[in-house]
Amino acid sequence: MDFKPTVLGSLMLIAVSVVNADDGQKIYTQGGALPAATACFACHGADGMGMPAAGFPRLAGLSAGYLSKQLADFRSGSRVSPVMQPLAKALSESEILAVTSTLAAMPAPTTPQVTRNSTPTEPGARLALRGAWERQIPECVMCHGPGGVGVGTAFPPLAGQSASYLVGQLNAWRDGTRHNDPNDLMGHIAKSLTPDEIKAVADYFATLGSQEAKP
């Protein structure tokens, strides 16, 4: 007797969620309700791994919280991108919620486990694993996690992100065109890096995933 209303209730819930929830997968592959919200996959790839040659970042496996904040920042203009700003503005809140959840659930590239005691052998790895404390530069993995896999909603993965994207962002932090980090944590570090260091550390994280596969 008790279960009847429960079953009814669940059926109603299902019905409601079918009506209201946006389909993140559909938004990713076909775009949002407004025409300006074009499909994400065209630039970020069917697997969400981005398009390194064009500098479009990997989104698969990034935390929904981080992605939502970036979309909100594109909308408000606190993160500048001529491509992403109109797109982000055309997405509704519920569409953002849906598409970021879908992206977070997409498989991230596998990266080798790099623990704190790994020994760096070249300049990019040294910055990543040891930092340059004489300039108040902490090792990247201290915030972005072992192997740069990302931590929580504030520290996105660096591993499996293309060198072109990482260099572009570090340069943007450095010249101040990107400044949507909490408490200037990243901007302040990027400003202390040299162009050579930016290239070296970007290469380190971009190739981390493929290193094991190399002959």
Added chain:
Amino acid sequence: MKFLSLAPLALALVSLNGYAAQTVMDDQSELKIPAATSAKIEYFQAPAEHELPDNAFGKLVRQGHSLFVDTKRQAPAYVGNGLNCSNCHLDQGRLANSAPLWGAYPMYPAYRKKNDKVNTFAERLQGCFEFSMNGKPPAADGPEISALSAYAYWLATKAPIGVELPGRGYPEVKQPAKGYDIAQGAQVYKAQCAVCHGDSGQGQKVGQDYVMPPLWGKDSYNWGAGMHRINTAASFIQYNMPLGKAQSLSDQQAWDVAAFINSHERPQDPRLIDGSVEKTRVKFHANDGVNLYGQTVDGVLIGQGIR
């Protein structure tokens, strides 16, 4: 003369007592470190990693480094919380004003007033495990202490023995005239610290391992650790936090947020006497810098411990 005769005596006493079974070093008393001056200080330079020789010594040093930066995973039997040595000794124990190992190693054996005896460097390391790591002290002649000592010794290569080097410990940050304000500290925490350490001081993990250390609760340092002192935490924070932005807080903010952090529960002081917070407070905390152990804040007794 006195120094030379005391050190072997302390070693002998310690080995008679047996290390592992009991609290071997009840002293977590603070170092008196003068405030850093604004003048540009030339700090001691530890050797570079690539200078490490490829031989048995180099291997032991590497093991020590590995334990230092990956303590929880490398020495799980001796670590009772989620911390690594390098959480409080930044840049792998190399950074000036972050209690660098090169500043500590040449100062031992050292007489410490609070336990009224000469402590060896091994005993000092054991104290870290018991309090800061809320664990068990590894044997003084065991592989962990040997490796960590070798690492500290190597970092101190060419440092003068028995000389207080600039940059050792955490420089004192004097208590502001207005004292400290826990409620203000909560605001500083929310604005500056929570992004890494979490809204509830719980830290952040990747898989099983903490990346950002928990600042209170069961996986943080216990009530016997030096960091439980508000003055010590304020000094650490002022010179090391937020990461990469040292000395960006005011002294007042550093004290306020240190008080906020250290007003939260953490594992009990392993020196707890007869199960009594009050007795423990009187013996170990009443004259130990500025701390809240055994005091009542907003009607709640601080120092009850957490499992």
